[in-house]
Amino acid sequence: MSGHDSKYFSTTKKGEIPELKEELNSQYKDKKKDAVKKVIAAMTVGKDVSSLFTDVVNCMQTENLELKKLVYLYLINYAKSQPDLAILAVNTFVKDSQDPNPLIRALAVRTMGCIRVDKITEYLCDPLQRCLKDDDPYVRKTAAICVAKLYDINAELVEDRGFLDTLKDLISDNNPMVVANAVAALAEIQETSTRPIFEITSHTLTKLLTALNECTEWGQVFILDALSRYKAADAREAENIVERVTPRLQHANCAVVLSAVKMILQQMELITSTDVVRNLCKKMAPPLVTLLSAEPEIQYVALRNINLIVQKRPTILAHEIKVFFCKYNDPIYVKMEKLEIMIKLASDRNIDQVLLEFKEYATEVDVDFVRKAVRAIGRCAIKLERAAERCISVLLELIKIKVNYVVQEAIIVIKDIFRRYPNTYESIIATLCESLDTLDEPEAKASMIWIIGEYAERIDNADELLESFLESFPEEPAMVQLQLLTATVKLFLKKPTEGPQQMIQVVLNNATVETDNPDLRDRAYIYWRLLSTDPEAAKDVVLAEKPVIGDDSNSIESSLLDELLANIPTLSSVYHKPPEAFVSRAKSTSARPDDEEYTDAVETSYSEWPSSSVDSAAVTSTSSPVAHSVAHSVAKQPGQVAAAPTPTSPPAPVPDLLGDLIGLDNTLIPVDQPAAPSGPPLPILLPTSTGQGLQISAQLVRRDGQIFYSLLFENSSQMVLDGFMIQFNKNTLGLAAAGQLQVAPLQPGASARTLLPMVAFQNISAGPPNTLLQVAVKNNQQPVWYFNDKLSLHIFFSEDGRMERANFLETWKSLPDSNEVTKDLPGAIIHNMDATVEHLAEANVFFVAKRRNANKEILYMSAKGPRGVPLLIELTGSVGVPGLNCAVKTPSPEVAPLFFEAMDTLLK
Amino acid sequence: MISQFFVLSQRGDNIVFRDYRGEVPKGSAEIFFRKVKFWKEGDEAEEAPPVFNVDGVNYIHAKVAGLMFVATTRLNVSPSLFLELLQRIARVIKDYLGVLNEDSLRKNFVLVYELLDEVIDFGYPQNTSTEVLKSYIFNEPIVVDSSRMPPLNPAAMFMQGAKRMPGTAVTKSVVANEPGGRKREEIFVDIIEKISVTFSSSGYILTSEVDGTIQMKSYLSGNPDIRLALNEDLSIGRNGGSSMYGSRSSTGGGTVILDDCNFHESVHLDTFDLDRTLTLVPPDGEFSVMNYRMTQEFKPPFRINALIEEAGQLKAEVIIKIRADFLPSVTANTITIQMPVPKYTTRVSFELEAGAVGQATDFKETNKRLEWCLNKIVGGSEHTLRAKLTFPQESHGNLTKEAGPVSMNFTIPMYNASRLQVRYLQIAKKSKTYNPYRWVRYVTQANSYVARL
Known part of the structure; x- marks a missing residue:
């Protein structure tokens, strides 16, 4: 019997390592074992005991399984740092893999697979081959997993040795544990390979469904998850599958239940008989509810999944709302999720019960929970028209308790209720106004101000109320400032008396001259022009009828919802995000347009651009940037923006606006000399039709390590054009003109080419990177022309971007995995390896190494991006087949979207 | 699949750490602990959800017996599988060691690592049945003295009051032999x-x-x-x-x-x-x-009657009545009754019924809560607590909305x-x-x- 293990942690004063060394070489078995235990103890607390490697390995040749296991544990830990010494252990491993004792055979294969050293891997193949066909199932199931380990280290080797086929044979093994592990290993290999390796046919389906009944709970999950990729041929097959899977709903293991639920939901899509579907829904409800009796951690996961399920199939749990009522001892993360589901299940039938609960929650201790409960009442009001009045009376009751955060939250939701049911509940405004001075949160303040502005004509002292907010205007957050601006304008339009008139001047002054916020400034300018040009039109615009908002409690849009449901019961369905959003090396399944944030950002940057300086024609068109961004925020934030642009011509003069409003100090550059560089045709950015006879083609190019803007002007108008000037708006890479635009006066019918030297990082725009480059060109005869060009990162790739192989590897390793970004480039293609490498080298993307894996070519390349940032590139794909996978690892992963776009262009 | 598995103490000490796939950097336990400890959303300190992602690493954890069992992964796995597995690992370890706590884990680290190697291979759960594992595990558990340990598991509650129960049974290792040699x-x-x-x-x-x-x-x-x-x-x-x-x-x-x-x-x-x-x-x-x-x-075992009402200026009275609706032969034990009172309450004075034994009362100043503890309640009996609350200012709202609800904790054996x-x-x-x-x-x-x- 071993004694007290903790004694191994005690240290002696003099030289611990030599002492251990001596004990390890002792001839007494017990002493040896104790010594190894001490070594392991030291290892687990992080001490370096690698110097004892040889001595420990010497203990490996023993019949004592306990000792052998300890040595193996040590080996796994240190083999990587001592690859040359690890070789010493190979012989014993190979010998052990043929030991008569199956436990030792399995142990040897399992451990060898964990040692990720190339030299060892080579020796692993033969033992693995034998063990995959071992008589003992324990050895076979261990070997099955080992194939996945080997594939992770060296995929080629696995394919060459035919292990994949052996693994597939194991699906028909008579031991369910072996089947389950073979399925797990194949599923993992499939995950990292783009080639079909693990296809589920109706034949494998039958075998796996049979194994399902006999394997361990974990094996059941592997099998169910693998089967969920199977697409049933028709409704009948789907029904058959469901019938076989349904008993799993009764399993005590929640993971099994959730995997079974997913499987059933998926097959239900194919089932046409409504009776069958109804019956299945009925069967799924009790097990789903039972998940809520598990540990709170599992409840949380279950609730996140149920949230998705009820969005798709509300009937399943329509009658179970009571089980989602919060228990007082639920952890807060469970309570929050239950609230969400209660809102989703709330109906005219149960709303009274639900409101009673919400009301109770709203007086609890936890502030966040209380807030969410108050908001939930509002959301129910918006969702259920017939219950709206009851919801509002509950909110009013809560306001009367005068707990500050309850009042603020209530006002926020009441604003939304007003937008949902205009002209219905305004009688309560007086009650709301009583709480005015207690508001201190921006969102609550903004909501209250919106209410005052919107109903200014019904509130006698609206001007006084607003005025009280105005004093602190400069200190308020942007959200409140915007609302104050809009509300004051509304007040002025509704009551154009002296008081409001003074107020509006103060506000417009504050919001134009004294602010740095472009949104606020732009909105104020629009109002200003509207009011000064045509107050009647301003009325039509500002006081226009607003669209009624809808219920947002089923908030996930349907294509995302379907994707998330297909990902039940994974992390994706818990985070409510598609897998690509958080898995660093997942195969991105579809080319979704990047995340929404990105598109949002582009829109915002639009609104910063020409704003009111665009000519009148642009303002009228609904697709103009301003109109677009306004419409966008109207849709997003009800009650925040009430203005839409109208067809009035801006009073401000045009000539100086360009320099003025773009906000740059460098004045326009006059044109001096003609220059006539030649080159390939440039893309047309300003067509003749738009440019009143002037056509401009342009492109960014790199020449001799320098960036130029190559331009071609063609004049087909009837006059001579001269005095060309150019200006670039702020952009991600901060590109700006480094010199003067040199174009000679252009005769009718003539054209001119020029190369404009550029500098980078001059006027960098904020926000996430995007490729938009906005250009303004003017001449003495015509209005200012605006056009958009695209930034391409590859013009930044410098000539010194070549990296040695070793350096590449070192840099790759030194960067954390989070710095790696992957993307599929569906349109990219390699027609010919050499030509592509050469072509990329011309663009300063340099070849480092190449390898083949599963019929795929993998190219490693390097480049040096803006500011000398190294870009380590991995390109995966097959020659001649469109669609490449591109991974980039760099200290600045934020440039990745630009990089992918550049690669896409280069590889077209 | 599971990249790493580790067990942390409440202080964040690493008690057990096993890396199965080498995909997640070593410092993950530290990152996890900081994230959980300082989990904040809004201004209130909140409990971290059991599943979250930091820098591409997913952390999935469950609290068992005051310890944190954690698994990490980079892949889009099934978190319910992880959580079930974490609970199951805790149970297997408890089966082997008899008691699950920091001390027993540290004393048996070699055995625990041996178990972990059999339970998980390359991140895939293999077998979590104590029965099956017995054929593959060779280390013997070192049983820690359980008498000094506070009861942690549901079975431990049988030991309270019911002397019929063999007290050591529930903390006995499944595999360790009795000192006497043969097992009962x-x-x-x-x-x-x-x-x-x-x-x-x-x-x-x-x-x-x-x-x-x-x-x-x-x-x-x-x-x-x-x-x-x-x-x-x-x-x-x-x-x-x-x-x-x-x-x-x-x-x-x-x-x-x-x-x-x-x-x-x-x-x-x-x-x-x-x-x-x-x-x-x-x-x-x-x-x-x-x-x-x-x-x-x-039939609920207890009926609760509670009320709060104004009792003159700046004062209120709380009355809580508990009636045990079960047979006199049954006795409930370790009863705690809690009730939040208005936040502006400054002082509370309690009045227990005459001749009350084994009862204690407290006013938890920090979260403004009354607490009433009773050692036991015999079936059929009734108990009452009166409390006088003092406010510094006029209460401005509805007292019943600012107090309560009354919550009760108890255990009733048999x-x-x-x-x-x-x-x-x-x-x-x-x-x-x-x-x-x-x-x-x-x-x-x-x-x-x-x-x-």
């Missing part, structure tokens, strides 16, 4: 029910629920067959007839109707539909034979709310003299037992 042949079957009840302000039952489990822990050698008989009139599925096991005609008031139930994989249900018996070969270690859920109405019974427990006989000890025990605990004001 015995089997424990515990029917543990957690009940949730919400009373409305007028005393009506708004919701009630029983979450039950039949827990078994077998120390029988040779793994004999066992037959467990439940109430004959037990029926499953509320809507009668829609159950997967078919349902038997309910025969009036006495029927126990479960909403749903599930079983351990070792359970054979061949005769379940027929006579409500379960047959199984119990594997070693502790496991749930059956979990069940019931929302059928039942009582079960659902009336689900083990009619008999039959062990297949190996010989005539074979007569192992059989312990069938019932206990009911409060889960969420709340009365609104």
